[in-house]
Amino acid sequence: MPAKTPASKPLSFASTDAHSAWAIYLAQIDRVVPYLGHLAKWVDSLKRPKRSLIVDVPVEMDDGSIRHFEGFRVQHNLSRGPGKGGIRFHPDVSLDEVMALSAWMTIKTAAVGLPFGGAKGGVRVDPSELSTKELERLTRRYTSEIGIIIGPQRDIPAPDVNTNGQIMAWMMDTYSMNTGHTSTGVVTGKPVHLGGSLGRVKATGRGVYVTGCEAAKRIGLELKGARVAVQGLGNVGGTAAELFASAGSLVVAVQDHTGTVVAPEGFDIVEALAIVKREGGIASYAKKKGAQLIDNEKFWDVETDILIPAALEGQINAERAKRIKAKLVLEGANGPTLPEADDVFEKRDILVVPDVICNAGGVTVSYFEWVQDFNSFYWTEDEINVRLDKIMRDALEHIWTTASQHKIGLRTATFAVACERILMARAERGIYP
Secondary structure, three states: OOOOOOOOOOOOOOOOOOHHHHHHHHHHHHHHHHHHHHHHHHHHHHOOOEEEEEEEEEOOOOOOOOEEEEEEEEEEEEHHHHEEEEEEOOOOOOOOHHHHHHHHHHHHHHHOOOEEEEEEEEEEEEEHHHHHHHHHHHHHHHHHHHHHOOOOOOEEEEEEEOOOOHHHHHHHHHHHHHHHHEEEEEEHOHHHOOOOOOOOOOOHHHHHHHHHHHHHHOOOOOOOEEEEEEEEOOOOHHHHHHHHHOOOEEEEEEEEEOOOOOOOOOOOHHHHHHHHHHOOOHHHHHHHOOOOEHHHHHHHHOOEEEEEEOOOOOOOOOHHHOOOOOEEEEOOOOOOOHHHHHHHHHOOOOOOHHHHOOOOHHHHHHHHHHHHHHOOOOOOOHHHHHHHHHHHHHHHHHHHHHHHHOOOOOHHHHHHHHHHHHHHHHHHHOOOO
C-alpha cells in the first residue's frame, strides 16, 4: 500500500497573522473540507494561488520627481475560466490581501455559476494624493506591467476600492495600444459608451438587496418597517439602503469614514446619498438635518433587524458579534466577518448571507458586460436587472437547499457548492503535463 502523501506546506510568503485576510480565507476552506467527499484530495489547489505578480510602478509626478509604487495582480484559480476580479488603489494594499480577495472571487464566481476563475489586483497608493494626470500615468504604467497576464480570455479586471469607470477606460486604452487593436473586453465596469453595461454601477448593491429579500422571506422577516443599519454608503451600501427604503424599511444607522449617525425614525436616504456624494460623508447629513452623531464603536449596539457591512474586510470580530442585535446580516463588503464571529452568530441564531453570494451582483453584471462586448450587442437596463435577479435568486435557493440538507450555515454551504464546482473542473481537467 503506497505511503500517504503529506499535506502541502503553507505558503512561505503568506501572513502568519490569524486575522489576516488570507488566514480567514484558509479557515473558511478548512471548514468546508468535510463536505467535499472524494474531491477533498484536490483541496490544496484552493490554498495556493495559481499565479502572483508583484510589479514596480514608476510614475513621473507633476513636479518632475519620480515615485515608485508597488502593484499586484493575483490569479487564484482558472479551472473554470479566465480570471475575474477588481483593481483597488489603497495605501494598505498588500499581497496577502490581494491573494485573499482573488480567492474569494474564485468562490464567488463559482457560487453563482459564472464561467470565470478568481483574480484580484491593486496598487499600494493613496489616490487622493495624486493629481488626475498622475493617477492616469499610474494606471497606465500599472496596466502595462500586468499586461503580460491579463486579456479578454485570460484575466479581466474591474473597478474596486478607489477605482472607477474612468480608470477602467485608461486600462482598456493602454492594453489596446499595446496589443494594436481595440479590446473592450479586457476590463469591465467601463463607461457605457466604451462598451460598459447598463446597471453595472448599482449591481452589487442590488444583489445585496435581492439576496436580502430572499433570506428575509425564509426567516419570516417583514421588510416593511424593518430597521436597517449600513456600514459604508458607497455604491454597494448606498444602493442597498435605497432599495430597502423603497421597500418600506427604515434605515436607522449609517457609518462611514466621517462618523456614525443614527436616526431612529429613519433617514431620508435619497437626501442622505445626495449629501454624501456632494460633501463626502454622512457626518455632513447629521449637521444639516440635526441627526445624532454617536461614537463609531456604538454602531455595533444599534437596535436593528438587518445589518449591512459594506465597507472593508475584518470588521466583525467575536466581541462585536456578541453585541449585534440584528436578525439578518448581509455582507456587502468582502470578508467583513471573522471566522470566530461566524460561530457567535450561529449560536445566537443570527442569519448571515455571506459575501461570496450576497455581493456577487457586481461580478454577475460584469459577466453580462463581457458577453455584450464579445457580441457587440447590448441589453437594456431592465433586461440586465431581470437576468441579475434570476441568477441571484437561483443561486441563493441552491445554497439554501444545501445548507438545509447538511444542517450547516449559509457560508459553509456557499463554499461547499462553489468548491465542488471548482474542484470538479480541476479533477476533470487533470494536471498538465
